[in-house]
Amino acid sequence: MVEVKDKPSVDTNGRRQEQMLTPDSLVMSYGEDEPLALDCGVDLAQYSIAYQTYGTLNADKSNAVIVCHALTGDQHVANVHPVTGKPGWWETMVGPGKPIDTNRFFVICANHIGGCLGSTGPSSVNPGTGRAYGLDFPVITIRDMVRAQAHLVDRLGIKDLFCVVGGSMGGMQVLEWAATYKDRVFAAIPIATAARHSSQNIAFHEVGRQAVMADPDWRGGRYIDEGTQPRKGLAVARMAAHITYLSDEALHRKFGRNLQDRDRVTFGFDADFQVESYLRHQGYTFVDRFDANSYLYMTRAMDYFDLAADHGGDLAEAFKGTETRFCCVSFTSDWLFPTEEMRTVVQALNAVAANVSFVEIETDKGHDAFLLDEPELFDAVSGFLSAAAQKRGLEPNDHEI
């Protein structure tokens, strides 16, 4: 009945766990003398950040772009994914001649602290115990993720960034970068995001966490030590979340009430409808590439995000004195991060006379639109970056010559 498999058909989960030990990525490691000061009060010593780069850093180190990945994304933006074997998650956006043009820009993407693709997280070994952290890993925030990225940029000898860009949770990091490191961000592109996580979004995350924690194979977070994996719980969490990434219209257009490989309903609990089959597939493929505890930590970081609250309740205060130029993007059918949320950001930026453009893109693809083939998005990012690069005095790329 339940199609979530107890074991993956190929050992992608094993391949993912390998990525935590020997990532197919560059790795920056920090010793006990360079702890990451976390918002929760813990100094996290001995941590690593796994990251990818694309393009070449120019002589005056002025062409660096940080791409911030979303909740379940990772650093494999524009290369074949080492676990799934699929193309990078933003190959439409990042690459030679693409809107974020790697012929021109040096692109960095780091797996977030707390993640599960090589950066230190709850599935890493706790040096204090020799066992996986599990829930002993400190709860991290969006600002902690950005702090870790800033340390990485420091190590790379880059003083300031040409641009910070990302969607969803990545967009939260863009806003946090712009607020916390005002003089290090020349341009910022927050996409399909908000300055705080809404009540409804916290509620959906809580459902996902409860689904994971309800799975007896979660073992109070100690499943790695105990040789289990909360596959069913994590699959249910992903299924619930996945609905929020689409739109009612997109689901209707893609699936409607179409049946899956049958002419009539079976009067049972199999996946009669295509949408059920699709959702089950989303659930159980996710389990092979993502760590359940990292899922808890990443969702919690989003829930805690409230940029205005961090600045005395006034969002404009977060951006006061900014000289960053912003390109804010939202999508009409995104009900997870509706345009209204982005409008609040834009209003705060306007209140401090920031240089800001705002693009609302008409689409029925929902929140996921930022990952999909959306020509208007590519045009907006491309146009904004070209103008900013010119302002910054970056060499034009071949296409522009």
Next chain:
Amino acid sequence: MVEVKDKPSVDTNGRRQEQMLTPDSLVMSYGEDEPLALDCGVDLAQYSIAYQTYGTLNADKSNAVIVCHALTGDQHVANVHPVTGKPGWWETMVGPGKPIDTNRFFVICANHIGGCLGSTGPSSVNPGTGRAYGLDFPVITIRDMVRAQAHLVDRLGIKDLFCVVGGSMGGMQVLEWAATYKDRVFAAIPIATAARHSSQNIAFHEVGRQAVMADPDWRGGRYIDEGTQPRKGLAVARMAAHITYLSDEALHRKFGRNLQDRDRVTFGFDADFQVESYLRHQGYTFVDRFDANSYLYMTRAMDYFDLAADHGGDLAEAFKGTETRFCCVSFTSDWLFPTEEMRTVVQALNAVAANVSFVEIETDKGHDAFLLDEPELFDAVSGFLSAAAQKRGLEPNDHEI
């Protein structure tokens, strides 16, 4: 961490199971010679329907109103609930002097076939095996529920109904009554419903079912025989569903990002936010009053509902020749059954020149609005019923004299 209790603090679940054996309701039982012919092809013999009535049937039996309950509702419309001890779920709507005035009308509400408050369902004893049906219970449809209600009405000696009324899944039954028993329904009030379940709604139901079935205590549906109960899975299912019953605005208004009994976040996975605490409460109180398998069956019935498909793909065909007068009600912030869905129903009714009025009520309360204190809803129902009763030649109540 997980607050879903393994055992209820008081034995409400035991009280619920008692309701299946000796309901605090009237019960109509059907023997082997009077099977219920189900859409799946099974003839269900030896079944019972538990029901409540309010008010008095008049001499010519012309004042009967059927209230159809929603997914997790039951027959206890306007009396103290025998399991929870709480007021009936529609006491604001049904009672002496209320919009559905029991001084004037004879109100009947039956627990649906497949339910868990006294009508035969998956937790009933299968006479063929002497054990609980579990998943051997046949999958039922909205039409099957309506058929069972029609048999009940027959037994009560009522030829035709003054009105059929209900919200959500209850509204689906109202539409089915009007389509299947055209000459037995004088007036119909479908509220916050649709003529078919959307792709997104099927998706949410599938998440809930997978959450239940992922719980090892579900035991392939045989949990009653095995003395377990899939409490955590059912609680997660309820939490996910509950979000869809509210609106983003209502959640924001009620909870926003308010913290629960604390001044600052705890950097952990407790219910820091009020919305988390509220949702967990919704989850684990539900488990005490509802059967997990019934939840699977009720959600499946809604998923299968597609009134147009049952009439050659043309919704108008379903209502052709109707003389029923309709009052269709939707709510602006209901994203589970948006106004657009009701508009489709109204257009189909208009296409067959039916007598139809359509009320869209402005509210931020979401789908749940039909259960809440909504004066505009009460006014609409009250006004419609008074006019219809006059047309039907029913005695006015004291208030109108």
